[in-house]
Amino acid sequence: MELSIELKNVTKQFNLESGDLLAVDDVTFSVGAKEFVSLVGPSGCGKSTVLRMVAGLIEPTRGEVKVLGKAPDYCRKQRFFGWVAQDPVLLPWRNVLANVCLPLEVAGRLDKASTEKAQSLLRLVGLEGFERALPKQLSGGMKQRVAIARALVLEPSILLFDEPFGALDEITRQRMNLELLRIWSETSAAALLVTHSIAEAIFLSDRVVVMSPRPGRVKADIKIDLPRPRTTDMLRSQEFFNYTNSLTEALFHGERGA
Missing domain, CATH: 3.40.50.300 (P-loop containing nucleotide triphosphate hydrolases)
Structure with missing residues (x-):
């Protein structure tokens, strides 16, 4: 295997x-x-x-x-990991879409295509229509959906x-x-x-x-x-x-x- x-x-x-x-x-x-x-x-x-x-x-x-x-250190630097913790750690001043796009910004990969990818991930996790919502407007389960979408946005292995x-x-x-x-x-x-x-x-x-x-x-x-x-x-x-x-x-x- x-x-x-x-x-x-x-x-x-x-x-x-x-x-x-x-x-x-x-x-x-x-x-x-x-x-x-x-x-x-x-x-x-x-x-x-x-x-x-x-x-x-x-x-x-x-x-x-x-x-x-x-x-592992090499894989971390290459951003091969997606991480989801118990606390979703969303930035309270950024809306849902901006939170999902944060890894793209850090990696210098934020463009129109990657933003569309982030939007498609929000559809995948069942948050279509909540792109502009702030974390304080979400339930605990919805916040974790955002965290999962954020973990997936760089297509980790x-x-x-x-x-x-x-x-x-x-x-x-x-x-x-x-x-x-x-x-x-x-x-x-x-x-x-x-x-x-x-x-x-x-x-x-x-x-x-x-x-x-x-x-x-x-x-x-x-x-x-x-x-x-x-x-x-x-x-x-x-x-x-x-x-x-x-x-x-x-x-x-x-x-x-x-």
């Missing part, structure tokens, strides 16, 4: 004033081309640290991270999601999961998602990588063999229930009270 992301024996240690902190230890997994993989694990287990190493924002202490066969729907209510979150799959299916990008939600990980992913409490290690790498496109009916299926049990067992096996 062609690999978009590859981590080999990756360890990250932070040197703090209070002492050394081993955040991630000997992590190995990969993400194939056009594959959707989720990282799940308890708070503080290093999921976001892994995501930042993939993005080239921090370097591993030991081990190797490759993105499209190259160093890798999409990185750090709890993008964690602040949303459950109904809106499920709707956004459906929207995310629909939007992702129209790209050729590989995706790596950090989430605390077992159900979300199963519903979105081709594979789920389960991490241990800190220091984060890979406890399991579970293939999700549900057909695409995914539907909400699958949430009530025996197969989905079985995957939920498998991930729950992987997460809590060996812990006190589990």
